[in-house]
Amino acid sequence: MCNTQARVLHIFYCTNGHSVTLGVKTMKKMVKQVLKKSSLHEKLRLYGILGGETLQGITYREATMQAIDGGMTCMQVREKHLDKEQILKMISEIKPICDEAGVPLIINDDIEICKVSDASGVHLGLSDGSIAEARKLLGEEKIIGATAHNLEEALAAEDEGADYVGVGAAFGSNSKGDAIKLPSLDVYNLITSSVKIPVVAIGGIDIDNIGTLAGRHLAGVAVISALFGTQDIKKSAEDLRNMADKLQHEKLRSGI
Numbered sequence: 001m002c003n004t005q006a007r008v009l010h011i012f013y014c015t016n017g018h019s020v021t022l023g024v025k026t027m028k029k030m031v032k033q034v035l036k037k038s039s040l041h042e043k044l045r046l047y048g049i050l051g052g053e054t055l056q057g058i059t060y061r062e063a064t065m066q067a068i069d070g071g072m073t074c075m076q077v078r079e080k081h082l083d084k085e086q087i088l089k090m091i092s093e094i095k096p097i098c099d100e101a102g103v104p105l106i107i108n109d110d111i112e113i114c115k116v117s118d119a120s121g122v123h124l125g126l127s128d129g130s131i132a133e134a135r136k137l138l139g140e141e142k143i144i145g146a147t148a149h150n151l152e153e154a155l156a157a158e159d160e161g162a163d164y165v166g167v168g169a170a171f172g173s174n175s176k177g178d179a180i181k182l183p184s185l186d187v188y189n190l191i192t193s194s195v196k197i198p199v200v201a202i203g204g205i206d207i208d209n210i211g212t213l214a215g216r217h218l219a220g221v222a223v224i225s226a227l228f229g230t231q232d233i234k235k236s237a238e239d240l241r242n243m244a245d246k247l248q249h250e251k252l253r254s255g256i
């Protein structure tokens with residue numbers, strides 16, 4: 001039911017006999033949104049979080065290329081000690097690499113930097129501002145991630161319109177001083193069985209403990225030190241990705 005010359009599409013709802021008319025632009029936007037949501041689960045499989053403090057003497061560009069070559073599927077810029085201008089410069093160095101590889105680039109904490117840099121989205125913690133407000137400013141196409149430490153926070157994030165939730169700290173953390181270890185990894189099972197949005201585990205995840213996250217229906221793992229803090233980032237990404245791909249398998253749960 002498409003009249004392309006008039007740049008108008010007619011969509012008929014057969015159930016009640018009524019029709020709505022949508023412009024091609026609106027239709028394209030809707031398709032983009034559906035694609036964003038449907039591929040997000042896979043894109044979160046190995047989520048690398050980059051900050052200069054973690055790197056062992058290599059550039060942001062080199063670290064990004066190595067991680068992507070090894071299988072990183074999503075990336076977050078998390079710079080706690082740079083000003084906006086410096087962060088925007090850093091983003092300008094790595095965004096073309098992420099874009100080329102189809103790896104979403106998420107900005108930690110700062111909605112404005114996300115908007116100005118046209119990054120793929122933003123990650124907001126509990127004290128980083130409202131998800132609903134971020135959605136208003138960024139629109140439906142951008143990815144908005146939220147932090148949760150328990151079921152209540154995960155449900156609230158979903159309710160507010162978050163696209164995914166990062167839940168931790170799975171095993172504590174060397175990179176985030178104030179991270180609080182989850183009382184039990186079973187918190188993941190509780191959350192993944194209660195929310196519809198993808199859930200990512202974070203906090204102290206490395207190649208030795210990642211296997212214990214299997215069978216908990218996680219979309220993936222978010223990692224700082226076990227990826228960007230290592231000497232061979234490509235090899236670390238390969239190993240973590242290999243394990244992250246197997247997280248759905250129940251049998252890994254008892255160890256590897």
Ligand SMILES: Cc1ncc(COP(=O)(O)OP(=O)(O)O)c(N)n1
Nearest residue numbers: 123124125126147166167200202222
């Ligand atoms: C994927 C992901 N999950 C959780 C966090 C933590 O966010 P937040 O609680 O805001 O802490 P900071 O990262 O801002 O210190 C995250 N960044 N990414």
Ligand SMILES: Cc1nc(C(=O)O)sc1CCOP(=O)(O)O
Nearest residue numbers: 168169173175176203204224225
């Ligand atoms: C950014 C972040 N958030 C956490 C949370 O628990 O919410 S833990 C964490 C740091 C993750 O780094 P690493 O992989 O080196 O432990």
Ligand SMILES: [Mg+2]
Nearest residue numbers: 109124125128
């Ligand atoms: Mg934050």
